[in-house]
Amino acid sequence: MAAEGSEEEMSGNVELEEASAMNVSEVPPPPPPEMPENGSAVVAPESPAGHDSESYSVAQTTEHEEGGTLPADFERLWKAAHDNPQDFTSWTDLLQYCEQERHIEASRKALEAFLARYPLCYGYWKKYVDLERRSGNNNKAEEVCIWGLKGIPLSIDLWIHYINLLLGTLDMNLPDSPKRIRSVFEDAVAAAGLDFHSDRLWDLYIEWEKEQGNAKNAAAVLDRVLKVPTQLYSTHYDKFKEHLNNNPPKDVLSSEEFEELKTLCRQSQKAERAEQAQEVDEERPPGEELPATPEGTDSEELIQKIREQVLLRRDKVYEANEGEVRKRWNFEDAIKRPYFHVKPLDRLQLQAWHSYLDWEISELNRDTKNSTQEPTQEATEESKITAQNQETSARDAVAHSDHRVRILFERCLIACALYEDFWMRYVQYLEPQSVDEARAVYKRACEIHLSNKPNIHMQWATFEERHGDLTQARRVLEALEKSLPGLAVVRLRRATLERRAGQLEQSEALLTEAVAESKEKPTLHAFYSIKLARLLLKVGRNPSQARRVLQEALEISPDNDKLHLSLLELEASGDPWASADAVRECVTRALAAPLTSHTKLLLSQRGLQFAEDYSSSIQSLLTVYEAHQKLLDELRGTKREAENGAEDPQKMLKSDDDAAAATSEQAPPTTPQVPITTPPPSMVGTDTSAQAGYGAYSSWYQQPQYGSYGSYGSYGYQNPWNYNQSYYPPS
Structure with missing residues (x-):
């Protein structure tokens, strides 16, 4: 079944074995290429192994009374599960221990906590229901069922x-009880009746209606399932035939259909009898008349003709349904694990689900295209009526196909609940139709199944912001930062959200708080300081405050080359006449700092370039x-000392340093070549970490270690400018 089964013990997805359910042990083979009868059958594959309901209480001992002291090891196992809620084994250890202790309160507490986090584990819902039922809490057991089905x-x-x-609990002698059971059956087939493996549910519904003596209702249910492509589609048609042959058509068919077929068959009978009478009249003696058929009675011949007409109509429905089953059979056969499990799915299984979804959506698009085609011929009154009927049928087909796509998505999200891409596909499918439905999918994904996956949470926040709900977008990001503290990309998303909303002060406050909280982590502190300085300079138009942020960061991390580069670019971006001293001071500070040779050369080159462009005197x-x-x-x-062995070879300059030094050696001794290069990009004015798109931050700060910012030393600063070699006097 979709959502049931498991590969190992205690997975919680068990196969139900109920006496009142139809226990089918055989399934038909896949539909043939043509339309022969489905006479052969093969043994069904075994259902995934798991615990039966009786395994929850092996010994017939009495559970502890409610309100008693919890078992000795409960708190230890409970703490282990809550300290690491993503560890499925910790939860199953806790549940198994409660099961062995047969302690009602402990089991109830553990099951509620577990099922709130893993609601797709069908087996544990059943365990919880059985626990309450054995304790005599039938109302509570029913509540658990309803909770689980949500x-x-x-x-x-x-x-x-x-x-x-x-x-088992309702008094069926009360008039409301059958109505309630029927209502639950209707809810069940509405929710899960289109599942390819829903045969047992349909069979149970049909058999229950028969037990109630409602042959007509049973036939109506059979009529409905004949249009549903399921694994045991052919057995439903066989049951319909059997039901029709065992009951008078009047007790099986709806009143409208029975009267229609009865009139049609009587007219056919009269035509046949008239033809026979004409043949016999020539040979009958004069004055002799044929015996009259009694009025108001249906002859066996008429009943048989009605049955033939009924099956003639159902044959067309069956053939159409068989075609739908044939289309889906290979897709269904490729799905080996349709139930939830924390173990990863292999690549082929994931591809099988994607292929199935692609095909089902393409079927919907085909129906939609057909429904929007306009007639090309001139419309007569009759053709208008025909076109209207076709348009109605096309709309119904589109709605039906849309429902099938949604059901397939829901099935897929049981087996693939831990994969973000399937949730995102579902959101993208629903959003053009209903923002609220798309939001509900985000809510299920982020609050239940993917609580530790930041990407889909940030996508949800973007979704809410795009649809104008900034309060919800803030709430999503705040909740994510609370559950995954220290994730820099989330703090940046919060700051940029406030900036776009016009809340510049709040944006600055978020980054300022991040700077203050990260002082114990110099690399992260430098990163936040650069982000805050960029915001203050470019958006806040406050270069003095931006300068102060970078200078304070340099006091903590004087060896951080990115801070030196950012401060230099900040100074160089101001008024060139007023910035000369600040630029020179910035370069001097950097050259005295414990930086790499490459960084020092880079900063010196940038200072020389600034002086060349804006210096007020040749002497400066x-x-x-x-x-x-x-x-x-x-x-x-x-x-040279390193080449002569004066230093450890591991301390030799990088290839970039070699190339930069080599440029100065290529010039004649009397005419030094100026190794000035193309200026580097602005460190404050440009966010190189976001060049790949809004969601493509560098991978480092999606990890808790925050190891590096990416390469700031790959700008290609080794190419010398082609200045006149005699522009400067020899030094």
Whole structure:
């Protein structure tokens, strides 16, 4: 069944075995390419192993009284499960211990907590129902069934278990009891009747109607299931034939259909008799008349003709349904684990679900396209009526196909509940039709099944913001940050949400708080400081405050090259006449800091470029140039010492440093070549971590360690400018 079964003990997805349910041990083979009779049958594959309801109470001992002290090891196992709620084994250990102790209160507490987190585990819903029923709490058992069916409405076994609970507890002599049972059956087939494996539910409904003496209702249910592509589709038609042959057509068919077929068959009989009478009249003696047929009675011949007409109509329905089954058979056969389990699905299983969804959606698109086609011929009155009927049928087909797509999505999300992409596919399918339905899917995914997956939570927040519900978007991100503290991308999403909403002060406050809270983690502190400085400079138009943020960050992390680069770019982005001293001071600070040779060269080059572009005197330009040349000489000397073995080879300069030093050695001795390069991108004005799109932040800060920012040293600063070699005097 969709949603039931397991691969190992204690998975909680068990196969229901009820005496009142139809116990079918054989299934037909896949539909043939053509339309021959389905005479052969093969043994059905075994259902996934699991515990039966009786295994919950092996020994017929009395459970502890309610309100008693919890078992000795309960608190230890309870704490282990709650400290690591994603560990399925911890939960099953707790539940197994409560089961062994047969303690009602402990079992109830453990089951409620477990099922709130794993509502797709059908077997544990059944255990909970059986626990309450054995304790005499029939009302509580019914409440548990209803609660479970809200969490897993496609569970055929849970519906059957609920119905059998009602059959065993309700007084069927009361007039309201049959009505209530029938109402539950209708809810069941409405929720799960289109499941490919829903045969047992339909069979139970049909047999119950027969037991109530309602042959007409039983036939109506059979008529409905004949249109549903299920695994045992052919057996339903056989049962319909048997039911029709064992009961008068008047007691099986609806009044309208019976009267229609009766009139049709009588007219056919009269025509046949008139033809026969004409043949016999020539040979009959004069004055002799044929015996009259009594009025108001249906002859056996008429009844048989009515049965033939009924089957003639149902044959067409059966053939159409067989075609639908044939289309789906290979898809269904490829699905090996249609129930929930925490174990990952293999790639082929995931692809099987995707392929099935693709096909079902394509069928819906085909029906939709057909329903929107306009007639090309001139419409007469008759053709208008025909077109209207066809349009109504097309709309019904689209609605039916849409329902099938939704049912398939729900089935898929039982087996693939832990995979974000299937939830997102469902949201994308529902959103054009109903924002509320798409929101409900997000809510189920994020609050129950994927509580520790940040991507889908952020997608939910984006969804709410796009539809104008900023309060809900804030709530989603706040809840995510609370459940996964320290995830930098979530704090950034919160800050950017407030900025887009026009709440600049709140955006600044969020980043300021992040800066303050991350002082014990220098790398993360530097990252947040750069983000805050960028916001203050570009949005807040407050360069002095942005400068102060970066300077304070440098006091904590003087060896952070990204902070030096960001501060330099901040200073260089201001008024060039007023920024010369600040730029020179920034470069001097960086050269005195414990930075890599590559970073120092990069900053020196940037300072030289700024002086070249904006210096007010040639003397100040030459001063910067000589300082840059001095740095190059120092780096060249360090490199030569390393080549001569004066240093550990592991401390040799990187290839980028080699290339930069080599450029200065290529010039003649009397004419030094200026190794000035293309300026680096603005560190404050540009967010390189988000270049791949809003959701494509660098992978580092989706991890708790926050190891690096990505490469800031790959800008290609080694290519020298082609300045005139005699522009500067030799140093």
